[in-house]
Amino acid sequence: MAVMIAGTAACGAPGDPGPQKVEIAVGDAPEALTNMASDKLFTLTLSKASKTYALIDLSIDASLPGQTAYALEFKLNDTNGDGLLGQGESLGCTEPPKDLFNATTVGKAVSVNIAEQRAGTFYRVGSATWTPAN
Ligand SMILES: [Ca+2]
Numbered sequence: 001m002a003v004m005i006a007g008t009a010a011c012g013a014p015g016d017p018g019p020q021k022v023e024i025a026v027g028d029a030p031e032a033l034t035n036m037a038s039d040k041l042f043t044l045t046l047s048k049a050s051k052t053y054a055l056i057d058l059s060i061d062a063s064l065p066g067q068t069a070y071a072l073e074f075k076l077n078d079t080n081g082d083g084l085l086g087q088g089e090s091l092g093c094t095e096p097p098k099d100l101f102n103a104t105t106v107g108k109a110v111s112v113n114i115a116e117q118r119a120g121t122f123y124r125v126g127s128a129t130w131t132p133a134n
């Protein structure tokens, strides 16, 4: 006989430092990728989150399949002016001062991760795929 389980069990005890997940969406920047450094890459929107994030506690990285992930530079589009990344706000992400992505990256699926620092350690809390169109 099948047993129906009603409700959803809570994951983790109160105070559990385990991953708190967010949902992110990535939108390709209209600017074309070049063989120079510091290209504009994409806009990362925090589409679902249960809290706000201080920029100093965030890390965004991107990697092509099988390749090293590199930390990106990012700038907050702070629509409510509180200095924090909240749900519905976004980060403009750019290449670091090193050419990582260029014309050869166009059309490829790049993994994007967002990580949050807790007690000195960064934990991945969300991920998405960026496929540059130009
Ligand atoms: Ca904000």
Ligand SMILES: [Ca+2]
Binding pocket: 033, 034, 035, 036, 037, 038, 039, 095, 098, 099, 100, 101, 102
């Ligand atoms: Ca580049």
